[in-house]
Structure formats: C-alpha cells, structure tokens
Amino acid sequence: MTAPAAGQFCLRLLRRQLLLAVRRPVEIGNPLLFFAMVVALFPLGLGPAPGTLAGFASGVLWITALLSNLLTSDAVFRSDFEDGSLEQLLLAPQPLFLSVLAYIGAHWLTTGLLLALVSPVFALMLNLSTAALGALVASLLIGTALLSLIGGIGASLTVGLKRGGMLISLLILPLYMPVLIFGSAAVQAAVSGLPAGPYLAILGAMLCLAIALAPLAMAAGLRISIDA
Amino acid sequence: MPSSPTGAPLLAARSLCLERGGRQLFRNLSFDILAGQLWQIEGSNGAGKTSLMRILCGLSRYGYEGSVERHVPFLYLGHQSAVKALLTPRENLAFHVSGEGQYGNEQIESALAEVGLYGYEDVASHTLSAGQHRRVNLARLLLSDTSLWLLDEPFTAIDTAGVDALQALLASHVAAGGAVVMTSHQALEVACDVHVLNLGAGATV
Amino acid sequence: MWPIFHKLGSPPWLYAIAGSILRWLLPITLLALVTGAVWGLLFTQPERIQGNSYRIIYIHVPAAVVALAGYYVMALAGAVSLIWRMKMADVAMKAAAPVGAAFTFIALFTGAIWGKPTWGTWWVWDARITSMLILFFLYLGVVALYEAFDNKEAASKACAVLSLVGMVNIPIIYKSVDWWYALHQGATIKFTGESSIDSSMMYPLLLMIGAFYALFTCCLLLNMRVEILQRESRTQWVKKLATKAGRP
Numbered sequence: 001m002t003a004p005a006a007g008q009f010c011l012r013l014l015r016r017q018l019l020l021a022v023r024r025p026v027e028i029g030n031p032l033l034f035f036a037m038v039v040a041l042f043p044l045g046l047g048p049a050p051g052t053l054a055g056f057a058s059g060v061l062w063i064t065a066l067l068s069n070l071l072t073s074d075a076v077f078r079s080d081f082e083d084g085s086l087e088q089l090l091l092a093p094q095p096l097f098l099s100v101l102a103y104i105g106a107h108w109l110t111t112g113l114l115l116a117l118v119s120p121v122f123a124l125m126l127n128l129s130t131a132a133l134g135a136l137v138a139s140l141l142i143g144t145a146l147l148s149l150i151g152g153i154g155a156s157l158t159v160g161l162k163r164g165g166m167l168i169s170l171l172i173l174p175l176y177m178p179v180l181i182f183g184s185a186a187v188q189a190a191v192s193g194l195p196a197g198p199y200l201a202i203l204g205a206m207l208c209l210a211i212a213l214a215p216l217a218m219a220a221g222l223r224i225s226i227d228a
Numbered sequence: 229m230p231s232s233p234t235g236a237p238l239l240a241a242r243s244l245c246l247e248r249g250g251r252q253l254f255r256n257l258s259f260d261i262l263a264g265q266l267w268q269i270e271g272s273n274g275a276g277k278t279s280l281m282r283i284l285c286g287l288s289r290y291g292y293e294g295s296v297e298r299h300v301p302f303l304y305l306g307h308q309s310a311v312k313a314l315l316t317p318r319e320n321l322a323f324h325v326s327g328e329g330q331y332g333n334e335q336i337e338s339a340l341a342e343v344g345l346y347g348y349e350d351v352a353s354h355t356l357s358a359g360q361h362r363r364v365n366l367a368r369l370l371l372s373d374t375s376l377w378l379l380d381e382p383f384t385a386i387d388t389a390g391v392d393a394l395q396a397l398l399a400s401h402v403a404a405g406g407a408v409v410m411t412s413h414q415a416l417e418v419a420c421d422v423h424v425l426n427l428g429a430g431a432t433v
Numbered sequence: 434m435w436p437i438f439h440k441l442g443s444p445p446w447l448y449a450i451a452g453s454i455l456r457w458l459l460p461i462t463l464l465a466l467v468t469g470a471v472w473g474l475l476f477t478q479p480e481r482i483q484g485n486s487y488r489i490i491y492i493h494v495p496a497a498v499v500a501l502a503g504y505y506v507m508a509l510a511g512a513v514s515l516i517w518r519m520k521m522a523d524v525a526m527k528a529a530a531p532v533g534a535a536f537t538f539i540a541l542f543t544g545a546i547w548g549k550p551t552w553g554t555w556w557v558w559d560a561r562i563t564s565m566l567i568l569f570f571l572y573l574g575v576v577a578l579y580e581a582f583d584n585k586e587a588a589s590k591a592c593a594v595l596s597l598v599g600m601v602n603i604p605i606i607y608k609s610v611d612w613w614y615a616l617h618q619g620a621t622i623k624f625t626g627e628s629s630i631d632s633s634m635m636y637p638l639l640l641m642i643g644a645f646y647a648l649f650t651c652c653l654l655l656n657m658r659v660e661i662l663q664r665e666s667r668t669q670w671v672k673k674l675a676t677k678a679g680r681p
Contacts, residue, residue: 003301003327012330016315016323023314084308085325087287091304092327099325153598157591161581170577171595174570175602178609185616206605213601220515220594227288228587250667290518291586 009094010102017106020079027075031068031111032118038064039122050127057128058136058187064122065115065140066147066176072111073151074168076103077159077222086159090226097215100222104152104215112144128191135190135200142203143183149207149214150175156221160228178206236299237262238376238407244283244294246276253279254427257294263375266402266420267409271427277411278307280427281380284409302376303368307384309361313354317345317364320353321371331371339370344390359385366390369397377401379410392417442519445670448661451654462651465644473637480634486550489543491638495645497540497565501603503533503649504568507575508600511593523589524664526596527579528656532649534572540565560614564607571599585664 004012021028042060046052053060080086089099119140120133128136154172158164186199237260244257253276261267269277282288284296285304303326311320321336331339340349343363348356353364362385369377377398383391398408399418416422473491480487507529514522544562545555556562575592582588665671 003329008330009327012323013325016319016325019319019323020312020314079312080325082308083312084306084310085312087304087306087308088310088324088326090287091285091302092325093301094327153594157578157595158581160587163581167577167581170570171574174567174574174606175598177567178602178605181609181613185613188616209601217594217598221591223289224587224590224594227290228582228584228591290590291584 003093006094006098009092010098013099013102014106017103018109021106021110028110028114031072032114034068034071035064035115035118036122038067039126042126054127054129054191057123057126058132058184058191060126061119061123061128061136062139062143062180062184062187065112065119065144066180068115069111069144069147069151070169070172070176072107073148073155073172074158074165076107076152076155078155078164081159081225086222087226090223096219096222100152100156100215100218101211104148104218107152108145108148112148113141115144116140128187131193132187132190132196135196136187138200139183139186139196139203142200142207143179146179146203146207146210147176149210150179153214153217153221156218156225158225159222160225179203182206235263237297238300239284239302239409240297240299241284242295242297244280244292244296246279246283246292248276248279257425259425261376261407261409263405263407264402265407265423266398266416266418267407267423267425268416269409269411269425269427270413271411275427277427278380281306281378281409281411285378300376301374302378303372303374304378304380305365305368305382306380309358309365311353311361311364313352315353316350317353317356317367318349320364321367324368326368328368328372335371336367339367340364342370343367343393359387359390362386363390366394369401375406377406377408377410379408381411383412383414442521444521444661444665444668447521447524448658451658451661455651455654455658458647458654459651462644462647465640465647469637469641469644473634473641477634477637483551486547489547491641493540493543493547494638495642496536496543497561498642499645499649500533500536500540500565500568502646503529503536504571504596504603505600506653507533508596511596514589515593515597520664521661523586523593524657524660525653526593527589528653528660530572530575530579530592530596532652532656534569534576535652536645536649537565537569537572541569558614560611563614564610567606567610568603571603575599 003009039060042056043053046056077086080089090096092099116137119136123133123136124130150172151168153175154168155164157171158168161167182199182202186196186203189199190196239261241257241259245255246253257280259267269280271277279288279292281304283292285302286296286298287304310325311317315323317340318333318336321331321339337349340346343366345360345363345367348360353361356364362382366382366386382394386394395416395418398410398416399420402408402418402420470491474488477488479485507526510522510525510529513519514526541562544565548557549555575596578595579585579588579592582591662671662674
C-alpha cells in the first residue's frame with residue numbers, strides 16, 4: 001500500500017479536523033458566543049448613544065473578531081500534541097507544510113468563516129451603517145483566514161509548553177496589527193462611502209504571502225516543539 | 229524459523245552520542261538494522277531508551293551527536309497512543325495522521341478484530357480503556373505494510389494475552405523479512421533471535 | 434572562509450575573540466559616545482522652533498535606528514542557527530533580544546520625554562512611535578518565548594523561527610502603520626519638518642548613530658560572553674578560566 005499523495009492526505013486531514021470539530025459542537029459555538037458577549041461589553045463601557053457606537057463599530061467588531069480568533073488558535077495543535085497524533089503527523093512522508101494548511105483550513109472554516117457570516121447581526125446591534133455590511137463580511141472572510149495562519153505560527157511554537165495560553169497572545173498580537181489596520185480601514189472606508197476594494201486587495205495580498213510563508217514557519221515550529 | 233539477515237541496512241546508526249543534564253547516556257553507538265532482525269533496547273529508567281528511539285525515528289533532531297540513516301519508510305509507535313477520543317476506532321485508523329494509505333473498511337474491521345476489539349469498531353474511543361487505546365494503535369501494525377517498525381514500550385497497558393499475541397506478531401513480521409526495533413523492560417519470548425542493546429553499561433556497540 | 438566558519442562554532446574561540454574585540458571596541462565606543470554627546474548637547478545651535486529640547490534626538494534617533502537594525506541582527510543570527518545549526522548563532526540571537534529591547538525602550542522613553550515639551554503630551558499615537566512600540570512587543574515576545582522553554586536549545590530554535598517571522602512582518606507592520614496614521618491623522622499634531630536638518634546638527638547625529646551601533650555591538654558581545662560561559666559552564670575550559678581568574 002503506497003502512501004497517499006500530499007493533496008489527498010491534506011483532504012483526509014481536513015475531513016478529520018472537521019469531523020473532530022463537529023463531534024464537539026460547543027467548541028464551534030464558543031468563539032461566536034465570546035464574540036457576542038464582548039460586543040455587548042462595548043455599549044456598557046462606551047455608553048449606548050447610537051452615534052458613538054456607530055463611530056467605534058468597525059474597530060470594535062474587528063478587535064472582537066481578532067480576540068476570539070486569538071483565543072481559539074491555541075487549540076489548533078494542542079489536542080494532537082497531547083495524545084501523540086502530532087508525532088505521527090511529523091513522521092508522515094507527506095510534506096508537513098502542506099499538512100498544517102489542512103489544520104489551518106479546518107480552523108478557519110470552524111471559526112473565521114462562521115464569525116464573518118454572523119458579524120452583520122452584531123454590526124446592526126452596534127448601529128454600523130448598512131452600507132458597510134458587505135465590506136465587513138468580506139474583510140472578515142479574508143482577514144480571519146490571515147489571522148488563523150498567523151495564529152497557527154504562534155500555536156506551533158507554544159504547543160509544547162504547559163502554559164502556552166498567555167504566551168501565544170504576546171507572540172502573535174503584534175503580527176495581527178497590520179490585519180487589524182486594513183480590516184477596520186476597509187469597513188471604515190465603506191462607512192464613509194469610499195471604495196473598500198483597495199483595502200480588501202491589500203488583505204488579499206497579505207493572505208497570499210501568509211499562505212506561502214506561514215506553513216513553513218508552522219512546520220519548523222512544530223518540529224521544534226515536538227523535540228523540546 | 230529465524231531467517232538470516234541479508235542485504236543493505238534498513239536503518240543505520242552512526243556513532244550516536246547523547247548527553248542529558250551533564251550525564252553521558254550513550255556514546256559511540258553504531259549499529260545496522262537489517263531485514264529479519266529484532267532489536268530490543270534495554271536499560272533502566274532514565275537510561276535513554278526513549279531518547280534513542282526518538283533519535284532513530286527522527287523526532288529528535290538536535291542535542292545529540294552522530295547520524296542516523298533511514299533507508300525505508302518506517303512505522304513508529306510512541307508512548308502516547310495517538311488515538312483521538314472523539315473518533316471511533318474505525319475513524320482513528322481511517323483518518324490516521326501518519327500518512328499511511330487509505331485502508332478499506334474490511335481491512336480495518338479484520339485488524340481491529342485481531343487486536344481484540346471486535347464489536348468496538350464504531351463506539352467513541354473515549355469510552356475505551358487505556359489498554360484498548362493501545363490496541364487500536366497496535367492495529368496499525370497489522371494494516372501497515374512498512375518493513376521497519378520502531379516501537380517504544382509496545383507492551384505498556386496490554387494484558388498478558390495481548391502481550392503474547394504481540395510477540396507472535398513481531399516474530400512473524402521479522403520472519404517475513406521485516407525488522408523491529410523496540411524498547412522494553414521485560415524479556416521477550418519470541419521464536420527468533422533477539423539482538424539486545426543494553427544502554428545501562430555506557431553502551432558502545 | 435570555512436575554517437573561520439568552524440572556528441565561529443567553537444565556544445572558547447568565540448569567547449576569546451569577543452574579548453579581544455571588546456578590548457579595543459569598548460574604549461572607542463565610550464570616546465565616540467562622549468564626543469558625540471558633548472558636541473551635540475553643547476556645541477550645536479538651538480533649533481529654530483523647539484529650542485533646546487530637540488537635542489534629545491542625539492539619543493532618541495540613534496537608539497531608534499539601532500533598535501531596528503538589532504532586530505535584523507537577531508533574525509539573521511536565528512536564520513544561521515536554523516540553517517547551519519550553528520550553536521554560537523543561537524548564542525548571538527539569545528544575546529541580541531534583550532539588548533535590542535533595551536534600545537527600543539530607550540527610543541520610546543526619550544520619545545516620550547521629547548513629546549512633552551514638543552506636543553504637550555507624553556504619548557502620541559504617531560506612526561513612528563507606534564511602529565517602535567510594536568517592535569518593542571516583538572522583542573519582548575522573543576524574550577518571553579525563550580524564557581518559557583525548559584530546553585534551552587529548543588528555546589533558541591523557536592525564537593529563531595519567531596524572529597524570522599517578525600523580520601518578514603516588520604516592513605509590513607511599518608508600512609501599514611504609516612498608512613493607518615495617514616488615514617487617521619488629525620489636524621492637532623503637526624510635525625516639525627524632518628528633512629530640514631542643518632549640517633551642523635547632522636554631523637554629531639551621524640557620530641552618535643555610529644557610536645550607538647558600536648555600543649550595541651559591545652553590549653551584544655558582552656552578553657554573548659556571559660551566555661557562552663553559562664552554556665559551557667560544565668566544560669573544562671570554563672572551569673580552567675574560572676580557577677585562573679578566581680585564585681592566582
């Protein structure tokens with residue numbers, strides 16, 4: 001029996017990760033619930049005036065999405081590390097940098113994609129102009145994929161550490177900043193009636209770069225973490 | 229009926245040295261694993277058995293001196309069973325992350341039956357015991373067609389009947405031209421020659 | 434080329450060579466620092482708008498320049514350690530992180546002191562200050578990651594990966610922060626012209642930048658020597674060194 005080709009193996013990993021996620025649906029729901037709760041904190045902290053909220057809405061939604069993504073990225077490789085699956089993945093003949101893309105893909109499908117799809121509801125609660133909803137969803141779709149890739153790097157470097165949770169935020173939050181800047185700028189542009197396209201294009205360009213480079217860093221990070 | 233080992237080595241260790249915490253665990257360890265050989269790595273706790281296994285399979289990539297040449301695909305079973313609690317034994321084998329081929333349903337069923345998990349194919353793995361997890365993992369030995377097996381403490385949490393069956397499996401694998409490297413504290417009762425590598429005595433081979 | 438490469442991998446040799454470099458680099462650095470500081474602080478004209486407060490650029494600008502360069506030194510050392518598995522590159526990378534963080538902190542701190550008389554506030558979310566702050570976070574991330582590992586060899590490799598990721602990201606972060614600032618720039622803060630620096634102010638500044646590079650190198654080498662001694666503390670040559678230095 002020959003080992004499956006890299007693409008086929010990636011699909012198998014993707015199916016496995018999605019199956020694991022579906023088996024524990026609460027973990028898919030948790031980031032969404034977190035998103036909802038943090039959004040609810042802002043009117044309490046900033047005051048309920050619709051004008052104030054609308055002004056902050058693009059930033060608030062983006063920061064909240066970023067935080068909920070951050071909190072889930074620690075778990076991308078953790079359970080596989082704990083039960084020994086990660087060792088097996090590292091020894092697989094298929095290239096590791098493609099395999100980790102499957103993990104990140106599954107992570108994005110179960111967090112970022114869903115966040116982007118439900119974000120209009122919360123945008124309306126924060127009184128964001130309806131003209132900007134399209135830009136919000138589009139920027140979150142691209143942006144959360146980027147966040148998942150960057151978060152994966154942090155996860156790969158900290159997966160071997162007992163207390164990785166806090167550390168991973170310190171490592172990857174600085175790297176999240178460009179994504180936040182262009183993501184919220186896209187929404188802000190749409191609010192002011194300007195085209196959001198250029199910002200989305202930059203996010204897309206960053207996503208391409210991250211798809212090319214982040215898996216290499218993740219693969220290196222996992223090999224180091226397993227060895228530690 | 230031990231077959232005579234012939235041909236090029238499946239795996240070759242060249243002057244391996246390992247130091248941990250200022251203690252020399254082994255020095256100038258060189259050996260060839262040939263087809264048809266069963267190697268047992270012995271040694272007290274902390275002698276470096278697991279470290280040596282991880283160096284041999286390539287999970288440890290630095291911190292030691294010397295080199296390891298791996299000439300064939302191999303199968304490594306570590307301390308942890310790599311069995312996902314949320315998946316059933318069948319899914320665990322079908323979606324295994326070690327990059328093996330895609331196994332058919334019948335293959336998986338017969339392998340699980342052989343390790344004593346008949347009837348457990350489709351129950352969630354978190355309802356199984358630790359020993360049963362190990363058995364799911366051992367089913368990979370039956371499914372895989374790799375010739376070189378690297379097994380780190382394969383008898384852990386396995387009952388006596390299971391140990392006997394596993395020893396028979398190892399012997400038949402070796403007789404069929406495969407090779408096994410394993411760590412274990414207990415003496416093997418197998419129908420073939422066992423090359424013992426004792427790490428306790430500042431091992432140099 | 435190759436013999437040197439091999440020697441660089443040898444801790445005693447590197448320890449000795451770093452010592453002999455420091456023997457002449459340290460006095461030169463101190464001389465340049467004192468000369469530059471005295472020249473810049475005492476013998477240049479007060480600036481037209483800011484008066485004397487601008488003189489802090491003789492500390493602030495060199496620290497900022499070197500802080501950024503330090504990250505690249507760290508990342509390149511990390512790359513060497515990952516690609517050629519050179520242990521001494523690990524040492525250089527480990528040693529560069531706190532030094533770079535310290536320089537970034539100096540740049541931020543002097544920036545805040547400068548901001549008070551110039552803008553009337555300690556902190557302004559200006560593009561360059563914000564970039565500096567993110568750079569500071571990146572440095573601290575490397576330090577925190579290193580400290581989190583028990584196995585120091587793995588720690589070095591992980592930090593090498595992280596600093597390379599940071600190196601790829603620094604230009605992106607800088608450009609995006611510039612962009613962000615251009616988008617949000619309010620009318621309240623106006624920058625003093627940056628290109629119109631008089632040459633009489635420029636020369637001491639260049640001297641100070643050179644002196645800060647030398648200072649960074651000194652700190653790096655000193656830190657590397659400490660790190661080498663710690664890592665090799667069980668070897669014969671360090672024991673011999675310790676007994677020789679301790680008791681005649």
